Amino acid sequence: MFKDDYRKMNETITPGSELLKRTERSMEEIMNKKDAKRVSAKMALALALAGVLALTGVAFATGAVESLFGWFRDWGYSTTADIDQLNELADSGFEAESQSTQYNGNVSAELVQAYYDGYQLIIGARYQEGASKVILGLEHDALAMTRPDDPAFCATKHEPGGVYINDDGQIPEKSKLLPPYIIQWMTDEQIAAFEKMYAENGEAGVVLYTAGASDHIAVEGDDQNRLVPEDDHQNMQENGVMLRYVDFGDLIEECRDKEQLTVTLLMGEGVSAVRTDKDGIWVAGQPLGQLEFPYVVRKNEQDTTMLYGSYENDVYSAKAEVRVSDVSTRVIVDVTQPAEWLEARSDPKQWKTVEFIRMLYVVQPDGSMVSFDGMPTENGAYRWETALDLIEGQEEIRIRPYYSISGYQESEDIVISLENGISSVK
Amino acid sequence: MQNRSLRADDWAAEALRKYSDMVYRLAYAQVRNRTDADDIFQEVFIRLVKSSPEFESDEHMKAWLIRVTVNCSKTMWLSSWKKRMVFWEDKDLNRIPAEEAPAGNEALEEALDSLPVKMRRVIHLFYYEEMSVDEIAEALSEKPSTIRSQLTRARKLLRKKLIGEEAKRRVQG
Structure with a gap:
């Protein structure tokens, strides 16, 4: 059956x-x-x-x-x-438009190489993904999203320790009170504090502001997002570092033969709220917006x-x-x-x-x-x-x-x- | 110098033709959304032509594809921030649309969702690909006893979940 x-x-x-x-x-x-x-x-x-x-x-x-x-x-x-x-x-063909290659210290997007000959644009970039802020406690407004009785929000529920069993060699299990995709953004001290809060109150909460590489890279002149990379090779390293090589292929007319192009690396930012009580682990999230890391790429000879x-x-x-x-x-x-x-x-x-x-x-x-x-x-x-x-x-x-x-x-x-x-x- | 392309008689084209559904279903069984399943599917066949392994038989190729699909699914699970950033409102966007899914399977879908990925993997290989415990163990480089225990636990969890759903329906009805 x-x-x-x-x-x-x-x-x-x-x-x-x-x-x-x-x-x-x-x-x-x-x-x-x-x-x-x-x-x-x-x-x-x-x-x-x-x-x-x-x-x-x-x-x-x-x-x-x-x-x-x-x-x-x-x-x-x-x-x-x-x-x-x-x-x-490619090492020398660009410069940061501003100093903002980092956001809140531990989230960043950095252009590491760029080649632009007027017809072809190829870039190498390094993203550091992570949590820009982790707020422990039960007071944060975002935790309202995790209240299943609030009709404005729905939260996904996990059974404590029951759903994420880590014997796939995926993510080291550190706590049965938090799902692994949340644990990865937290330090051991923060996890320990969360567990202590739960042990003392029978309930614990944490709110995380995290950022990760966006699929899109904005290129000056491509106002309608017509430029689709021909090759986009992403290589995830340890500790949230992603190396990315992108060949934009044949550039659209608006991006061709310029003296320079502004290339903006983007990261998506979101907030996740987690509340763990005796009934389960409640997780909810919302996207917040985009972080921009602009660079000027010069045409080479x-x-x-x-x-x-x-x-x-x-x-x-x-x-x-x-x-x-x-x-x-x-x-x-x-x-x-x-x-x-x-x-x-x-x-x-x-x-x-x-x-x-x-x-x-x-x-x-x-x-x-x-x-x-x-x-x-x-x-x-x-x-x-x-x-x-x-x-x-x-x-x-x-x-x-x-x-x-x-x-x-x-x-x-x-x-x-x-x-x-x-x-x-x- | 021989330039290979995907002609009708090409081994890679044949592999794609023959195993595309198998690879896609196994990917979907693990990640449970089309976007990730699409990515895994493409990656598996790209790896096939990049590494061009010497296969002794069709069964060998099938086992290789299963292994790589499983590995790619694990990497997918670990790889990208967006995959792990659960935005609640996006959760169901990539699921098979209701009109495409056979009616009456919502409870089963939900029950499968609640299983750990390794159990979904074993359930799929056992029930859909009709592989024996020993074959699954070999394809995944696990001990048969591990697979047997995963299968038993998965069945128990599914039964519990499905009985729970049925009971709920009766109460609501």
Whole structure:
């Protein structure tokens, strides 16, 4: 009976299609990056320009990463540029807008590295999460939230010592009178004082003001939060320290080519109230607001090479832009689309009846394909983009459309030559 | 030089196709909300392609995925402030919406919520994945006696909770 109910309940719990797509894309990117021997995009270009295409393999030293570009290298980004030099650049390319990198002494967000070349912004940050204030006692107003008979609030209730049994190796159990996610913000002395209060009164209370890293990082110019990081790698250390490396990918127009950008690290602040009595542990919380830690990131002098290509026929036109820097190669293709394409794209039922460009691929020198991400633009066109690693000996970047019915169309390839640094159209 | 991608015949694509529901359900059984389950799901499959382990068999791969899903769930539990900062008003936002859940399971949902995560994990592997105690013990690197005792305690707690709910309903009804 229980088994049947449990199984039935679980039938509806499946990963969403968006999650599956996102995961597949991430896996594909990692596999491509892992297996391809990479050379610096710029080096490939420079050597191709010089007509020297017999590149030697480049061995990457990998290992513990403590720096922005060390991390990038380990994650398979294309760079054989001087990592130390890039790190040096990232170490000095910013400054705090104010002295407020700390809040109440033990909560902080600090920019530790930043790279901005006008098109790409990558940052490394260190957050110290923790409690800015811990107030023991039963007097604080916030404890009203924990009164289950107050209709204005609901509190979550735990059985003392019954719910959180710490034999998962998760959080050392220090008190059966407090849940672990509260204990972690308290010192041993505060926990002991809480237990003493309970022993003396049969009831104990504590209110904690805590702060933690926000998912969002505010970037000047991105007023409508359109900038979604392409990579956001978070590494939780001990004692509430989080290291974070973020590549914002292709910057929106408003953030491009500025002399400097203000990047604001954010932390969310909240209050938790805990009251423990003979009936249970009552916990309630409320978000309070945001702590801001602004930094100015200066544009560096790194070169970026732009290459272009296009294709046009009676039905549509496509324009491709390739941006090659020390850090990455990025391909962006804008494709105009007739109204029926627009409609068919949003209706999978039409994918087998209406012929339209459904996907774009970059054809790698070994014949494998790297797919693009696409999204509609405001003017009704469709924009496709991808980050790419140039591969040893690569002479061109070849972009191929994939049609809904007929599949790949080689005759419509856009070919951007790396040999002479200009685009050529087949 | 061979560039691997997720083609139809690719081992990683096959793993995703075959085990995505299993990984997702196991993640959800532990963290009990979609946002965290999504994160764990993605992390597990990313780890799969990053480490590309040599699997001797399908069962080996399945055991690996179970182990990594459990480990990622533990890390998730420890990792982020926001995950532990219980804002009461947000508590139910990421649960499976009522209209998606089979009717009449609220009491079971609540009973599962009240279990420690390790018990939910064992309950899920035993009742949903239909693994034996020995198989669970092997996948989680635990002693079979530990798993057996967790299972027994979980059943007792669930029974107690579910009987309590039923009694409450009768009184209210």
